[in-house]
Amino acid sequence: MKALAIAATGMSAQQTNLEVIANNVANINTTGFKRARAEFADLIYQTDRAQGVPNRGGELPVPEGTRIGLGVRTIAVRNLHEQGSLKGTSNPLDLAINGDGWFQVSGPEGETLYTRSGAFNLGPNGEIVTLDGYLVEPGLNVPQDAVEVAINQSGEIFARLANEVEPQLLGQISLATFANDAGLEALGDNLFRETAASGQAATGFPSLEGRGSIQQGYLEASNVDAVKEITELISAQRAYEMNSKVIQAADDMASTVAKGIR
Structure with a gap:
């Protein structure tokens, strides 16, 4: 009975959907996290x-045929790169x-990785690094005797040294943009890698050519909406239950046939 196999694909798809939702909820407080959504497609007919x-022969074509779908499959888990709210620190x-x-960010293998998490700190020689110790590109060093660091919306970094009134310009942070953010490969630790699907990175300074501005003293929160995720969770649970009911109904029908044969 094909209904058993068809409903099983539905249960498998909803299990994947549940896992995606669970990961979203688990990262509701992860800085710079982007929620994901499972995408499905029907199987062959x-x-x-x-x-x-x-x-x-000689008659008109049949207007409608008989085609039975064989279920559903997961075709993608899409990261939704919507802006998260900004929280002051x-x-x-x-x-x-x-x-x-x-x-x-300079990754552990020397490759350039990308992140929306701007929780940075200083390395032993004044380098600006991530919380995992990866160097933020382009490599800029803050003097050890700096008493104040200011970063404007254009990404320019200024440091005021001890016994000096005017701050010194240390350099400027650049940002990368992609034609297809959803094509980036998520690596964990808030890091992403460029792929053929994302296209090559186009680098430039903040606030120029459509790039966002830098906000010092803020972090971008996760874009996970708790209410939306709970709604999606309920929907996935009900869909899983309905597929389970189909399997139960198909089993009852097969049992009826078996009893009739006996």
Whole structure:
């Protein structure tokens, strides 16, 4: 009975959907996290009677055929790169991007990775690094005798040294943008990698050419909406139950047939 196999694909799809929702909820307080959504597509169809073919020679084509769908499958888990809310902090090295763009980070293998989490700190030599110790590109060093660090919306970094009135310009943070943010490969630890689907990174300074601005003393919160996720959770649970009911009904029908044979 095909209904058993068809409903099983539905249960499997909703299990995947539940796992995606669970990951969203688990990261509701993760800085810069982008919620995901499972995407589904119907499977191939079994044709018992083709439409558009004459039933007999000389007759008009059959207007409607008989095609039975064989279930559903997961085709993608899409990251939704919507802007998260900005939350103020007391750390001058906490940076948030208000708009489009990604911070660039030197990964452990020397490759450039990308993140929206701007929870930065200083390394042993004054380097600006992530909480995992990865260098933020372009590599800029804050002097050890700096008493104040200011970063404007254009990404320019100024440091005021001891016994000096005017701050010194240390450099400027650049941001990367992509034609297709959803094509980036999520690596965990708030890091993403460029892929053929995302397109090559286009780098430039904040507040220019459509890139977002830098907000010092802020962090971008997760864009997970708790109410929306609970609604999606209930929907997934009900869909799973309905597929389970189909399996139970198909089993009852098969049992009736079996009893009749005996």
